[in-house]
Amino acid sequence: SYQVHQTPADLYKNQGELAKMECSHSISNYDVILWYKQSNYRELVLLGYMIGTSGYPEAGFDIEGDANAGGTSTLTIKQLTPNSSAVYYCAASLHSASDLPLCSTKTSSLVYCRLITPVLTSHCI
Numbered sequence: 001s002y003q004v005h006q007t008p009a010d011l012y013k014n015q016g017e018l019a020k021m022e023c024s025h026s027i028s029n030y031d032v033i034l035w036y037k038q039s040n041y042r043e044l045v046l047l048g049y050m051i052g053t054s055g056y057p058e059a060g061f062d063i064e065g066d067a068n069a070g071g072t073s074t075l076t077i078k079q080l081t082p083n084s085s086a087v088y089y090c091a092a093s094l095h096s097a098s099d100l101p102l103c104s105t106k107t108s109s110l111v112y113c114r115l116i117t118p119v120l121t122s123h124c125i
Helices: none
Strands: 004-007 019-025 032-038 044-051 054-057 061-065 072-077 087-093 112-120
Touching (some): 004 087, 019 032, 019 087, 044 072, 072 087
Antiparallel strands (some): 004 019, 032 044, 032 087, 044 054, 054 061, 061 072, 087 112
């Protein structure tokens, strides 16, 4: 079966620190990983995406690694704030020129995804 994996399952950091989380998948021909954030059960916000080995993050984030099957994409939150406390999702997708732009937050971009990684700052403890 197709699988998407994210680590760590939980992440506890202090305000001002950086946080890293990883996403990998085993889906042949899929070469895109998208990263989303969900705060307080609200809408998903796209943090950026990776096509192959090229990352396209929003400001305040880094996305590095390899989005191909067997590779690992790493999302880095550069400086944690109280607003960083959220649930983070990754999704694997197939890159196709007809699907561009990939930076849309349409639900159809979510092909396989798994919920993980609440980030809690010192203010939330």
